[in-house]
Ligand SMILES: Nc1ncnc2c1ncn2[C@@H]1O[C@H](COP(=O)(O)OP(=O)(O)OP(=O)(O)O)[C@@H](O)[C@H]1O
């Protein structure tokens with residue numbers, strides 16, 4: 560029987576990590592998506608995969624599948640399962656709503672897209688936990704990738720690994736995602752570093768339905784690497800306790816209906832990353848202190864989204880005023896912003912013939 564064309568979509572949400580005190584711990588999936596439309600045609604003649612992009616990042620992202628983050632991650636996962644190349648006649652169109660380098664988890668989404676792509680192309684049937692292992696070999700903090708994969712408001716940690724497993728997760732990223740030569744063929748390279756089992760563990764928290772996220776997105780990029788470089792290597796006991804106390808309260812406070820603005824506003828304060836990042840984001844201290852539940856009824860709390868520069872305001876109403884007032888403060892610093900009101904949404908999905916065929920379990 561002749562094989563038919565295989566088509567499916569992969570949809571990954573944006574994410575906001577940290578939510579104030581939960582640096583590298585909590586993430587929230589938001590209703591802005593990276594969508595891949597994948598077609599594999601039934602033709603055995605050798606042909607390289609083709610990649611096209613529309614939307615955010617379309618003018619800067621590499622379209623060479625051996626250089627693009629999503630397809631390189633897919634190839635890594637395939638090679639770990641003895642599949643040495645992409646299928647012939649593979650075409651991928653990426654429609655992207657998630658702006659690059661803004662603190663909305665664009666790289667985490669691209670990595671999860673690569674893992675799901677490999678899982679579908681080679682029918683690997685990986686568990687959610689194993690998918691997370693592969694993602695964590697590439698993006699080494701768990702907050703964005705976990706929230707992108709499983710969805711909702713999620714807390715995660717990296718397990719203390721034994722010596723051998725620890726060495727495996729610490730291999731340089733260049734070995735996990737090598738620079739493939741242009742004519743990378745079936746026999747390319749040596750065995751890739753396989754992830755140990757169960758690198759990351761997570762739990763999904765509740766989320767009060769009335770809470771939406773206002774993303775105030777400055778029109779400049781800040782790479783996560785640069786925003787991590789400004790952080791200190793160690794912290795005082797006082798600052799760590801400050802964050803731990805707030806995070807413990809925040810994870811439950813955001814699940815309660817009606818939400819308590821006084822409690823949430825305080826619980827979203829942070830002393831671990833935001834104070835150090837203000838030098839990279841003009842307007843950050845002003846926006847996060849001048850907008851409060853008293854000045855802007857409906858506002859619950861306000862923080863840096865991920866590594867920034869986006870500001871995340873959690874609110875039950877008054878969205879436009881919150882966003883426009885934040886915009887005015889940024890304008891005083893000469894920074895133009897876009898803003899969007901987003902819902903907390905489900906995690907990643909694979910869709911065939913309009914039906915969802917995979918979601919995290
Ligand atoms: N859809 C995509 N396809 C390919 N590469 C991407 C895609 N999205 C992001 N990237 C790569 O990831 C880089 C941005 O990653 P970075 O970690 O600096 O920021 P971010 O993930 O948007 O923010 P944060 O981690 O703070 O939420 C882009 O410059 C690009 O190289």
Ligand SMILES: N[C@@H](CCO)C(=O)O
Nearest residue numbers: 576582583783865866
């Ligand atoms: N927790 C990470 C999220 C960005 O990817 C950070 O703030 O650096």
